[in-house]
Amino acid sequence: MTRSTLISRIFDTSRRSFRAAGLAGLLLGGAGLAGCGLQKDIDVELPAYPAQLVVEAYLENGQLPRISVTESVEYLAAPTPSVPTDVTATLTLPDGRREVLRFAPGQDRRTGKLYTHLGPRTLAAQPGQTFGLELTDTKGRRVTGSAVVPVLVPIDTVEWVFNDKPEAERRAYVLMRFQDPETPLDYYRFQIHRRRVNSNPEVEYTVEDRLSNGTEYTLGTGYDFKRDDTLVVSLYHLDRPYFQFLQSVQDARNANGNPFGQPSAIKNTVEGGLGVFTVLSYQRRQVIVK
Amino acid sequence: MNLRFAFGLFFLASLLLPAVALAQARYTLSGLVKAAGTGETLPGATVAVPALGLGATADATGAYRLELPAGRYQLLVSFIGYQTLTRDLNLTRDQRQSFQLSEAGNELGEVVVQGSGTLKDKLQTTQMSVERLTAKEAKLLPALFGEVDILKTLQLKPGVQNGGEGTSGLFVRGGSADQNLVLLDDALVYNPSHLFGLFSVFNPDAVQSVDLYKGGFPAQYGGRLSSVVDVKLRPGNPDKIGVSGGIGLISSRLTLEGPIKKGKGAFLVAGRRTYFDVFTRQINKLNQDDPDFNPIPDYYFYDFNAKANYKLGEKDELFLSGYLGNDAFSFGSGQGFNFNFNWGNRVAALRWSHAFNSRLFLNTSASYTGYKYEISNKLDQFSFNLASDIQDVNLRSDLDYRPGNGQHALKVGITATAHRFGTGRLRAGSGDGRLNLGSDISYLGQEGAVYVSDVYNPSEKWQFEAGLRASGFQSGGQQYGGLEPRAAARYAVSPTVSVKGSYALMYQYVHLVTNSGASLPTDIWYPSRGSVQPQRSQQVAGGVSWLLGDGRYLITNEVYYKWAQRQIDFKDGAQLFVNPDLDSEFLFGKGWAYGNEIYLEKKQGRTTGWLGYTLAWTKRRFPPQRGTSGINNGDTFYPNYDRRHNLTAVVIHNLSERVKLSGSFVFSSGQATTLPLGRFAFQDIYGSDASAVPIYPQRNTYRLAPYNRLDLGVVWQMKPTRWFPESDLTFSMYNAYNRRNPYFVYFDQVKDEQTEQVTSYRARQVSLFPVIPSVTYNFKF
Incomplete structure (x- = not known):
């Protein structure tokens, strides 16, 4: 039987809709918040918050290791980036060798990402191998993490279907199929970019195989694409810590400004600081919607 | 907890009680006190025999009971906001007698507010930590959008907090909203709110009264930790x-x-x-x-x-x-x-x-x-x-x-x-x-x-x-129980x-x-x-x-x-x-x-x-x-x-x-x-x-x-x-x-x-x- 997990996306849509529904419902009897002067700036006194090291490290097979190390700040602090310059980053390879990543801030042209530390050589990462990361600074802070390379889950098919509207309004939805492995606790991130992958994707959501492990999955979009659109469809296979980190980031963002939201602590994949250390395992297909 | 023992206790009590009843000699006068015209029962109304200095208060269903020796008596039936009724009675056997009280109207210059009887009744009862409100009382108070809500009115009582602006949820003495036993004529209501909690499900025109127990819970209530909201x-x-x-x-x-x-x-x-x-x-x-x-x-x-x-x-x-x-x-x-x-x-x-x-x-x-x-x-x-x-x-x-x-x-x-x-x-x-x-x-x-x-x-x-x-619960092959x-x-x-x-x-x-x-x-x-x-x-x-x-x-x-x-x-x-x-x-x-x-x-x-x-x-x-x-x-x-x-x-x-x-x-x-x-x-x-x-x-x-x-x-x-x-x-x-x-x-x-x-x-x-x-x-x- 063909299986689909639109669930995460629809859950996500439902959550957003539900919040919108709740707030809209509340507002029906009253009036628009801003329109009635029901919002105002206030001064808040927050307890002191000590800065922590924040790492974003996404290793990829065949790529130079590039990681970014920043610092968290008090929420109402000035929006100036806080980049510590005294952090030593050391990568532990699967064979136990340790490589120091040098502090060399720059921008990765391929992904558009800013980084602070750069590895000396391209990485060879095979599924099942474990990498380690250690950050230390002159203040005595130490952040550690390890990451296992997920197996590659290939994309089986990418197809699209146009609706019946006149040509000027005709749009297509895209379906991507893949086979979920028999192993439990698999997580996926589905993205569709237009042309290039170094910007925000057009479509993005995460799914898990909790409800139907080991079956064929079909991930889809709405009627979002026109004829001749060039799309890059990506399927990332995530491990559980990275998936939970992404979820917690989303939950933490949603809690700010949502009276019904419960604040969510960030589920870091590293210890001693904040952030994520993982090895990316993904497959991409470029298609032109004809 | 031995449930078998508890059930045994219950049936033993059931068997013994009628036998005890037969041993009594005095007569019982019982019945209901209602409002004339509407037929609404009047919990808290008083039926008194001044000659004996005895009296009884109608319970939540409007029922009263009095134990009296045989004889002729003058009864006074009263309730706040209603005209006092005087009746002569010749008690020669157990007797059921119901009374209907007419509203006092405005000539008394009183606001018609029902409550749990008189304040004296409240003083004398053992039951503490209880609040009673009637729909009549709630209807006199201002309400959000004019929608009278008896649960929101309860939030005005001490020990009861709301869950946020305008919401009808009750947080009683540190308990959360799910720890309230909400009953409608003794039947449980799981989610007693409309519109994301802005209004309760209780139509004030259909409700007579609500009793909120914040503590000192009578033994007939159980299943929730913090309160009993008993809507009639x-x-x-x-x-x-x-x-x-x-x-x-x-x-x-x-x-x-x-x-x-x-x-x-x-x-x-x-x-x-x-x-x-x-x-x-x-x-x-x-x-x-x-x-x-x-x-x-x-x-x-x-x-x-x-x-x-x-x-x-x-x-x-x-x-x-x-x-x-x-x-x-x-x-x-x-x-x-x-x-x-x-x-x-x-x-x-x-x-x-x-x-x-x-x-x-x-x-x-x-x-x-x-x-x-x-x-x-x-x-x-x-x-x-x-x-x-x-x-x-x-x-x-x-x-x-x-x-x-x-x-x-x-x-x-x-x-x-x-x-x-x-x-x-x-x-x-x-x-x-x-x-x-x-x-x-x-x-x-x-x-x-x-x-x-x-x-x-x-x-x-x-x-x-x-x-x-004595309560018990089972699900998934697991049993729980306890004495309360x-x-x-x-x-x-x-x-x-x-x-x-x-x-x-x-x-x-x-x-x-x-x-x-x-x-x-x-x-x-x-x-x-x-x-x-x-x-x-x-x-x-x-x-x-x-x-x-x-x-x-x-x-x-x-x-x-x-x-x-x-x-x-x-x-x-x-x-x-x-x-x-x-x-x-x-x-x-x-x-x-x-x-x-x-x-x-x-x-x-x-x-x-x-x-x-x-x-x-x-x-x-x-x-x-x-x-x-x-x-x-x-x-x-x-x-x-x-x-x-x-x-x-x-x-x-x-x-x-x-x-x-x-x-x-x-x-x-x-x-x-x-x-x-x-x-x-x-x-x-x-x-x-x-x-x-x-x-x-x-x-x-x-x-x-x-x-x-x-x-x-x-x-x-x-x-x-x-x-x-x-x-x-x-x-x-x-x-x-x-x-x-x-x-x-x-x-x-x-x-x-x-x-x-x-x-x-x-x-x-x-x-x-x-x-x-x-x-x-x-x-x-």
């Missing part, structure tokens, strides 16, 4: 067909009542529906050609209440109560996205009341209650349906016995409930049938209890109440001063699954099973009551301490929807609550009302467990309904024969809330602009600004006309001085208008309701 529907008019209703700002109500058969029974059917969807649809229609217009979602709710009673004979009467309510929300973007969300309760209860004799009564009932929500979502060709429900079937039997010496009031009972928990049903698929996914998770559970209790009056000074409840002792005592220091104390232990076997911090329609109920064990709490309370001003004022001071084990919360980011392993998402901890409640009330005269002040603390602690650091890193924290100070004042003044003024004022300390203390920049795997991620290292460490609000109301009774002999206009001014009370606070980015660059961050406070005037027209014929 009003019986229909037994004498004539009547129609009443109201037209308000957002809803209209209509009630039909009348006799089923003269002298045999009566019925009442009440319905209401909101109608802002009528207006929003028109607005959407007018703007359908505007591409920039966002359609307003469609929302309405309706509910129906029904009650019927029928006398089968001198000793038997049947009562049938029902509730049906639904909320419907829908949204269509016009761009392939449709969202429908429906939720509602169904409640039905059939009760048979049998009087073996004038001292022994049996009430047996069967009830059904169900709550369901369903979300249907359509996104282009994909459809999605999520639903959850809970259904209960309950049987219960209660035996009341009052021996002839008048020193005891015994009660024994048994109850059994079959639960079905549909914690998640999911259907997802595509229109072409190529995609199809489903999941259905449900559990069964059985709950039972037996209890015995006695109110013992050894002397004028002392009165004791002792009870024992209840005790209360009253000592009359003087005719005007009483000292009271109480103790109660409670178990809760079903749990609300929510991590929203508020009660929402999507909340799921989950049984005790697996690692989820029953919640347990104990409460001790002590107080003193002092009758002042010739019985016109009663001042009560109560202190309480409550401690609870196996309290539940959820992991950060818990997956609560359609999770077959929901058990693993729970976290368990402890809770404490303590405080002092001062309450001054006045129930007679042209000006009535009350003043309440509560000083309270509520704390919770969830230590590290299940691979998490617990909540708040395992440190003690305040839940968001913790309020240090809470002051309420309610005044109702009878200005003239036709005009009543009312006002209520609330002040409470700021709500505990969680704000992010820090943030970090997150780029993610693609190279877009970094965005800020909030960091919440602590729970509820920030306090919103204090809350205060004044509401004003006027009830103007209009001159009788041929068609509408009774009608009034009720004006309400919610938040009269237009205070911007905080609803929540969030952090926002400030951007440069030209460059769109973030220049700073700021804190924003959102308020929900400004001043809201409203008018409601009520009629009756």
